[in-house]
Amino acid sequence: xxxxxxxxxxxxxxxxxxxxxxxxxxxxxxxxxxxxxxxxxxxxxxxxxxxxxxxxxxxxxxxxxxxxxxxxxxxxxxxxxxxxxxxxxxxxxxxxxxxxxxxxxxxxxxxxxxxxxxxxxxxxxxxxxxxxxxxxxxxxxxxxxxxxxxxxxxxxxxxxxxxxxxxxxxxxxxxxxxxxxxxxxxxxxxxxxxxxxxxxxxxxxxxxxxxxxxxxxxxxxxxxxxxxxxxxxxxxxxxxxxxxxxxxxxxxxxxxxxxxxxxxxxxxxxxxxxxxxxxxxxxxxxxxxxxxxxxxxxxxxxxxxxxxxxxxxxxxxxxxxxxxxxxxxxxxxxxxxxxxxxxxxxxxxxxxxxxxxxxxxxxxxxxxxxxxxxxxxxxxxxxxxxxxxxxxxxxxxxxxxxxxxxxxxxxxxxxxxxxxxxxxxxxxxxxxxxxxxxxxxxxxxxxxxxxxxxxxxxxxxxxxxxxxxxxxxxxxxxxxxxxxxxxxxxxxxxxxxxxxxxxxxxxxxxxxxxxxxxxxxxxxxxxxxxxxxxxxxxxxxxxxxxxxxxxxxxxxx
Amino acid sequence: xxxxxxxxxxxxxxxxxxxxxxxxxxxxxxxxxxxxxxxxxxxxxxxxxxxxxxxxxxxxxxxxxxxxxxxxxxxxxxxxxxxxxxxxxxxxxxxxxxxxxxxx
Numbered sequence: 001x002x003x004x005x006x007x008x009x010x011x012x013x014x015x016x017x018x019x020x021x022x023x024x025x026x027x028x029x030x031x032x033x034x035x036x037x038x039x040x041x042x043x044x045x046x047x048x049x050x051x052x053x054x055x056x057x058x059x060x061x062x063x064x065x066x067x068x069x070x071x072x073x074x075x076x077x078x079x080x081x082x083x084x085x086x087x088x089x090x091x092x093x094x095x096x097x098x099x100x101x102x103x104x105x106x107x108x109x110x111x112x113x114x115x116x117x118x119x120x121x122x123x124x125x126x127x128x129x130x131x132x133x134x135x136x137x138x139x140x141x142x143x144x145x146x147x148x149x150x151x152x153x154x155x156x157x158x159x160x161x162x163x164x165x166x167x168x169x170x171x172x173x174x175x176x177x178x179x180x181x182x183x184x185x186x187x188x189x190x191x192x193x194x195x196x197x198x199x200x201x202x203x204x205x206x207x208x209x210x211x212x213x214x215x216x217x218x219x220x221x222x223x224x225x226x227x228x229x230x231x232x233x234x235x236x237x238x239x240x241x242x243x244x245x246x247x248x249x250x251x252x253x254x255x256x257x258x259x260x261x262x263x264x265x266x267x268x269x270x271x272x273x274x275x276x277x278x279x280x281x282x283x284x285x286x287x288x289x290x291x292x293x294x295x296x297x298x299x300x301x302x303x304x305x306x307x308x309x310x311x312x313x314x315x316x317x318x319x320x321x322x323x324x325x326x327x328x329x330x331x332x333x334x335x336x337x338x339x340x341x342x343x344x345x346x347x348x349x350x351x352x353x354x355x356x357x358x359x360x361x362x363x364x365x366x367x368x369x370x371x372x373x374x375x376x377x378x379x380x381x382x383x384x385x386x387x388x389x390x391x392x393x394x395x396x397x398x399x400x401x402x403x404x405x406x407x408x409x410x411x412x413x414x415x416x417x418x419x420x421x422x423x424x425x426x427x428x429x430x431x432x433x434x435x436x437x438x439x440x441x442x443x444x445x446x447x448x449x450x451x452x453x454x455x456x457x458x459x460x461x462x463x464x465x466x467x468x469x470x471x472x473x474x475x476x477x478x479x480x481x482x483x484x485x486x487x488x489x490x491x492x493x494x495x496x497x498x499x500x501x502x503x504x505x506x507x508x509x510x511x512x513x514x515x516x517x518x519x520x521x522x523x524x525x526x527x528x529x530x531x532x533x534x535x536x537x538x539x540x541x542x543x544x545x546x547x548x549x550x551x552x553x554x555x556x557x
Numbered sequence: 558x559x560x561x562x563x564x565x566x567x568x569x570x571x572x573x574x575x576x577x578x579x580x581x582x583x584x585x586x587x588x589x590x591x592x593x594x595x596x597x598x599x600x601x602x603x604x605x606x607x608x609x610x611x612x613x614x615x616x617x618x619x620x621x622x623x624x625x626x627x628x629x630x631x632x633x634x635x636x637x638x639x640x641x642x643x644x645x646x647x648x649x650x651x652x653x654x655x656x657x658x659x660x661x
Contacts, residue, residue: 127655200595200618209579209599
């Protein structure tokens with residue numbers, strides 16, 4: 001295997017929304033060397049590949065960042081870090097301005113003011129939002145971008161990070177990267193659970209199927225403290241295409257109706273998890289399918305919706321043109337499989353207000369960072385900015401540290417083993433399916449209506465552990481297949497943490513997202529606690545932390 | 558949900574390969590693009606937008622209700638023309654102005 005050693009001041013792992021913005025932030029403030037390692041190509045990688053047609057986190061006139069904190073806190077039923085939400089919310093409008101300067105089209109009224117949807121959304125044409133960010137990054141002289149590089153592990157000793165390991169999926173080169181500070185911005189995790197469409201369209205998911213939770217897994221292995229993996233996200237989406245429903249529900253005012261034509265959304269409530277819960281419940285009660293009531297909308301609205309979906313989820317427009325338009329028929333909706341994210345729900349690294357993780361020199365932003373839900377695009381940018389500033393400050397305090405040869409040798413040997421293993425009984429694809437089936441059946445997937453009990457979690461734990469053992473024998477024919485093996489192993493690592501967290505929160509807090517059948521009600525005690533965890537000597541240690549320590553009083557700002 | 562790439566039309570510019578967020582498109586020994594992992598496509602249509610030869614076409618899998626229609630994109634001055642060739646032979650074009658915002 002060809003081995004190359006690289007050095008940089010700040011390594012950014014993942015060139016998506018948050019990672020790109022961290023690079024822009026650092027370059028505006030210093031001439032420090034920045035290296036972005038991206039698994040795909042930053043032009044369209046991450047959550048924004050197809051585009052987005054609203055910025056869902058913006059503070060409109062008459063509102064304050066504090067209002068946004070309260071909204072997010074309500075939506076997550078209290079399990080949030082207020083300090084993180086506030087520092088994010090305070091930056092939402094300035095990052096929006098920056099996006100506009102980069103060329104993003106934002107709808108304005110006759111007075112030049114942004115047109116809002118509700119009090120915290122503004123309307124955009126975001127088809128090209130990721131290329132705009134990527135172009136800005138590629139112009140920066142002190143930022144290098146390496147595409148198609150899969151980073152798999154951090155170099156950590158004595159709880160301090162000083163580098164990372166990875167390989168080029170097309171070049172076949174193994175990289176040893178030394179850095180003074182690292183920003184992890186790899187996004188959340190899709191593909192842990194059996195998908196809603198498990199066949200040919202298995203990757204027609206809400207969350208990008210290429211976000212496999214690498215950053216979570218690297219952090220877990222490195223002994224970082226993680227939070228709220230039990231707060232899974234389930235999206236309410238258009239059936240089959242898994243396209244967004246917000247443009248229809250909040251934008252066009254379409255109500256959720258059951259097959260009897262009854263509007264059911266008010267009975268369950270309108271938070272994200274309540275919208276999912278209502279739909280699942282109506283289906284279970286025999287009143288499905290459920291729809292968004294679009295039948296009879298105006299032809300103008302129909303035409304605008306066709307275009308709006310082309311700018312973010314073109315499959316839905318194709319579906320309408322193929323099978324009947326929203327004017328003629330209601331749009332069927334359903335919940336997706338569970339995902340682990342830190343930008344809608346709050347799973348990820350336990351970070352302080354500077355987005356520093358519990359590992360020295362390691363910063364986290366975007367979906368990989370926990371405790372701060374409802375980030376959406378602008379919140380991820382805001383966190384990229386904070387992490388960028390913090391990492392830059394940290395590099396001034398520390399010198400480079402060389403990666404010891406024996407540590408690098410261990411990671412090289414692991415990659416070489418997969419490339420030289422004999423062809424075994426199982427393929428990576430088979431083990432991935434097995435993992436998704438286990439999680440679906442025993443850890444609250446679609447198959448059980450997102451419910452589980454402790455005995456089922458025990459089975460899930462045992463079977464995931466067995467799959468981890470089996471994955472040691474997998475064979476990769478090339479470096480792309482090697483990436484598939486590492487992605488599977490990342491997901492298995494995260495599954496173990498998700499199971500441990502689901503078991504530790506002995507209550508049912510977010511009814512739409514999870515039902516703990518041994519503890520079917522909310523428990524006030526758990527309403528005051530974060531469920532955190534850390535890997536210690538190979539065992540997941542659960543740490544319950546007091547929420548009040550992350551609250552912010554008005555006089556503190 | 559996936560794309561098909563017409564090898565006859567492919568001009569070998571590699572732009573679809575370069576942009577795919579899943580690294581799913583590879584270049585064959587003839588210099589032309591092919592999708593190596595069709596089941597792993599997310600459906601973002603980034604490759605469709607890049608193709609200067611209209612060789613990349615997007616479709617819905619039959620498992621999610623696809624009926625055989627395909628979509629490609631043509632640049633029409635400042636506009637993006639999304640061309641849907643319906644399964645029944647009808648062609649539908651939806652022109653989108655990149656400077657026009659979503660209104661909903």
